[in-house]
Amino acid sequence: MTAIETVNLTIHYGQKCVIKNVNLKIPENVVFAIMGPSGCGKSTLLRSFNRLLELNPNAKVEGDVRLYGRSVYDMNPIEVRRKIGMVFQLPNPFPHMSVFDNVALGLKLNSLVKSKEELREIVEWALKKAALWDEMKDRVREPASALSGGQQQRLCIARALAMKPEVLLMDEPTANLDPVATEKIEDLIYELKEDYTIIIVTHSPSQAARVSDYVAFLYLGELVEVGKTERVFEKPENGLTERYLTGRIG
């Protein structure tokens, strides 16, 4: 089944066209990587899926993005963002809140839980899912800012998972992490795909090769190639993809 589909998606920032007529079909329960050099529009494309792009008043979206066949632009953006969670490049847990409150925030403010007990259960579940529970179970009341970078990023994953999203977007989630923390996040991504459709943006082809089942190569706002990761890495159909994978552009 297709989780996310884009139809003739074109995005402008003011006069500048950053995404040009992109058509993608992302199957469910896979890790789908969007790779490409810096500035190719990867993050913009990702933010059009959960309509976070609308925080930028200059961004104009044409075409359509569908979540399980339903246009996200016909849905309330709030509903879209609850169904499509997101993890960002910079670990951004709210520094003035505790670990617990960071994970509980979305549930509490959206009134999605009935009791404190239920809230505690979901927070624990999300922290377990994000492989953070063992480290954090005695520290949930500590401020999130006291955590290491890798822990903060896993906390952000827990925060997104607590909302029980259908799709999880990850915008270069390891760009600011050391190799050890990166490996933990990549392992986590592998485990999470059983339950979620994960769309990860990365500027590193090797990361795309390590974590993803499918990969799309985006260059200057255009979709150059898309397919099963193994196939794209072993036999790229497009010369541009080959040059990117061999490090000649990037």
Next chain:
Amino acid sequence: MLREVKEKLFLCGIATMTALTVLPLFHIIYSVAVEGLPVLLRGGLEFLSGTLAPPGDGLGGIGPAILGTFILTALASLIGLPIAVMTGVYAAEYPESILGRLTRTLLTIMMEFPTILVGLFVMQILVIPMGSYSAIAGALALAIVMMPYVAVYTEEAFRNIPFTYREAAFGLGLTRFKVVFRVLAGMAKKGIVTGMLIGMAKVAGETAPLLFTAGGANRIYFAGVDKPVGAIPLLIYNLVQQPYENYHEIAWGSSLVLLLIFLAIFLPLRLSLKEVKL
């Protein structure tokens, strides 16, 4: 050689100018302390709580003025703070809109606006229709003086929050109201509180907006929001113009009290300001 001399001269010049700039501050603190402290010590608690002495006869107290200053500041805060915080939030949330940009410009102009004109304005719309000076008129004038400071600090506080936190909050499917007031406000809290305290400290020492509004009261404490009320700066202004020596002494004592109130708000503020970082 000549270059070194020039450099030394230049340094000396700058040092002298700097000293001249800050000298008034220290002279004010020094003279207010030297002249005011004996008055305060002589007057004792009575000076803080009692009512004004008759001309040429003792110190009495400045209780009504102190109480008035607190009442005026509190009332002004009650009127001004909610409006100002909302204005700051608006300017921060919609910086690109015409109204948002206009708000920003107007706030900066309001900060520099001659405060005596604010007093005249409030006299026109409140004092003349009501037929008397009143606490509420004074408070309204002070609120108008206070609001731009609070609004600008609030706006800055929200603007300084890195965009990624805003994205994170919206990414959880929260409404704009909840993003602003339940998530970002917590991060902007220190900046907002700083703005509030600066606004309050500013108006606690204002004289001009009160001249045509609060009216002043030195022998009764507080008769109601629709009745005239005293204030320390107003009292100082009035006493200094009198030909009685004891009134001049009371004015020095009042100045010290005002300075202490001002420092009590500002010193902790400046010390805690360093922490306003994310």
